[in-house]
Amino acid sequence: MNEQTSLPLSDKKNYRLRKSIRNNPILVKELRGLMRQQRSRSVLTFYLIILVIIAFLFYVTVISANAINPDPDVRRTLGKIIFLAITLAELAAILIVAPLFSADSITSERENKTFDLIQITSLTTGSIIRGKLFAGVMFSLIMLLSSLPLQSSAFLLGGLTPLEFFGSIVLLIVTTIFLCSFSIWASTRSRRTSSAMGLAYSIASIILIGFPTLVYVIIKLTPIPLDQDLFVSLQSISKPLDPILQTIVIAFIWLLIASNPISAAFVSYNLYLDEGARILYDLTAFNASFPFLAPWITFTLLYLFISWLFYWSSIRQIKQNNKL
Amino acid sequence: MSAIIQITNLTQMHNEQKIIDDLSLTVEEGETFGFIGPNGAGKTATIRIMATLLALTHGDVLIDGHSVKSSPELVRYVIGYVPEICGVYPDMTVWEYLDFFGAANKIHYRERPDLISALLELVDLSDQIDAQVEALSFGMRQRLSLSRALLHDPKVLILDNPLSGLDPNARFEFQELFSELTQLGKTIFLSSNILADITRICNRIGIMNAGKLVAYGSIKELKSQIKLPRTIRLRLSGNPENIHIILERNPYISDILITEDQSENVLTTVEIKFSGDDEKVVELLSVLVRLGFHVLSFEVDGNRFENIFLQVTKGTLG
Numbered sequence: 296m297n298e299q300t301s302l303p304l305s306d307k308k309n310y311r312l313r314k315s316i317r318n319n320p321i322l323v324k325e326l327r328g329l330m331r332q333q334r335s336r337s338v339l340t341f342y343l344i345i346l347v348i349i350a351f352l353f354y355v356t357v358i359s360a361n362a363i364n365p366d367p368d369v370r371r372t373l374g375k376i377i378f379l380a381i382t383l384a385e386l387a388a389i390l391i392v393a394p395l396f397s398a399d400s401i402t403s404e405r406e407n408k409t410f411d412l413i414q415i416t417s418l419t420t421g422s423i424i425r426g427k428l429f430a431g432v433m434f435s436l437i438m439l440l441s442s443l444p445l446q447s448s449a450f451l452l453g454g455l456t457p458l459e460f461f462g463s464i465v466l467l468i469v470t471t472i473f474l475c476s477f478s479i480w481a482s483t484r485s486r487r488t489s490s491a492m493g494l495a496y497s498i499a500s501i502i503l504i505g506f507p508t509l510v511y512v513i514i515k516l517t518p519i520p521l522d523q524d525l526f527v528s529l530q531s532i533s534k535p536l537d538p539i540l541q542t543i544v545i546a547f548i549w550l551l552i553a554s555n556p557i558s559a560a561f562v563s564y565n566l567y568l569d570e571g572a573r574i575l576y577d578l579t580a581f582n583a584s585f586p587f588l589a590p591w592i593t594f595t596l597l598y599l600f601i602s603w604l605f606y607w608s609s610i611r612q613i614k615q616n617n618k619l
Numbered sequence: 620m621s622a623i624i625q626i627t628n629l630t631q632m633h634n635e636q637k638i639i640d641d642l643s644l645t646v647e648e649g650e651t652f653g654f655i656g657p658n659g660a661g662k663t664a665t666i667r668i669m670a671t672l673l674a675l676t677h678g679d680v681l682i683d684g685h686s687v688k689s690s691p692e693l694v695r696y697v698i699g700y701v702p703e704i705c706g707v708y709p710d711m712t713v714w715e716y717l718d719f720f721g722a723a724n725k726i727h728y729r730e731r732p733d734l735i736s737a738l739l740e741l742v743d744l745s746d747q748i749d750a751q752v753e754a755l756s757f758g759m760r761q762r763l764s765l766s767r768a769l770l771h772d773p774k775v776l777i778l779d780n781p782l783s784g785l786d787p788n789a790r791f792e793f794q795e796l797f798s799e800l801t802q803l804g805k806t807i808f809l810s811s812n813i814l815a816d817i818t819r820i821c822n823r824i825g826i827m828n829a830g831k832l833v834a835y836g837s838i839k840e841l842k843s844q845i846k847l848p849r850t851i852r853l854r855l856s857g858n859p860e861n862i863h864i865i866l867e868r869n870p871y872i873s874d875i876l877i878t879e880d881q882s883e884n885v886l887t888t889v890e891i892k893f894s895g896d897d898e899k900v901v902e903l904l905s906v907l908v909r910l911g912f913h914v915l916s917f918e919v920d921g922n923r924f925e926n927i928f929l930q931v932t933k934g935t936l937g
Binding site: 318320324327331332404407411415418419 | 671674695715722723771
């Protein structure tokens, strides 16, 4: 019996997905190329050195501080701080590396005069874009995996919950997928690699630096007491408003928080500490309680959807380019 | 033989300008068709449309019965495309390059090694199998590009100016290759700026100018369709006084130019434009001999294809 027909429907889909990834020559070519490039090896080495330095500096700082003000829970604090520092460094690395390895995916093919040759093969435009996307994502995943032993040292020190670890990995992977899909889209729209890189880095910076700054400024400018639950504060400050307007304001700020991995992670973590909310958070408005998705889940869903839109738009853009 | 390529009323617009204007032509199966024209004539646009790389504005192109408009994916199965510049991946070897395109053409991985070896042998690159593609010479890259286009055993080969930039030896090797491919039953649609090669390789020719097909047929047909005055150069000994009068009487002769060379023995060179056919040329020579002229040489600059090309493209050289 055929291997495919004997599988249940969900397994069949997984089988097709696995097969489409494994049998995608673009993915194989891109990964082979990436692994051969001196650039990849240098980036990976430099990245790991930086992570080790960061972890060491934080370790020394916390231990020195503990010598002056002894903390009985120093191991847990150290574990949390090292984990947080490494996760932020990974995010920064992804912000730099994902556009670097994906924004040239289509423009370099055009510059090498190979794009026409790929287009006239049996590969669909979708499989070309998928191959490029998976290759970009995989390189970032290799980076994340390579730093896993260092990140896991936080587990040895303690103070880290599986949710924090799992949540951070999900946020990093989703951010990678988004940055790669966006960079590829920028690459399909640009004639030259430099302009694709410029576009990709600009948007990546807005989302990963601009949006968190905006959230911080809004929180600073509005009279939200930071020692209280953020959303209780939001409701209290928006109370003088019309109920509909109040909901819109809360939804907008909620969305703004979920618009970037940094604020999504911090607010989700605070909600978890305050309310024990992992996935859903109950928000009270109009004398009723509404379940809101935790910001990290909202971020994940929102950015996976946006990534899909960019993937789809990249396919359309390539087809559009063929019309002169 | 049946038509394997059918271009019907193809019109292509770019920035509200017609770059191809109502082009219709057919190419028979197993034929080597030459597609020539000056730069900007619309050759590359036509080729890109045929290769499904450019969406057409009006008309249609059928290749082996499949429309580039409605079923480009089926067209891709039957065509092999060689662009003017062979795109390469700098970090790949020759084998990896062909293996990648083999995989992209859905050729099973077990079949690929033998296929690649056979193709490299065909294009005489077997000894370069492990060489970096980037290190290959231009001619080798063109041969590699041809082998890439042949990976999925296409019926039709569409070649966009593959001979430009090649040295005479490489061009000759390509001509040999084309003849081998024709023997294998491939149809070749070849665009080139090198007229001498086109006339040697192709069965039929289409000449494009300003987006229009201005001449179409075999070289013999084109020569008979487009009659151009031939230039005849005569060298006579001595200084024949009445040659001008005799030549003027011939209705096929125009533009008589007589020059004398008195360096050694007196020689007269006569250059004339002659619009008669081959029979009339023979007649002219026999008349001159019969009248006692000492004809030392008699050169007929035939109805050359270059002249036809220049005539139909109004002198716009490619």
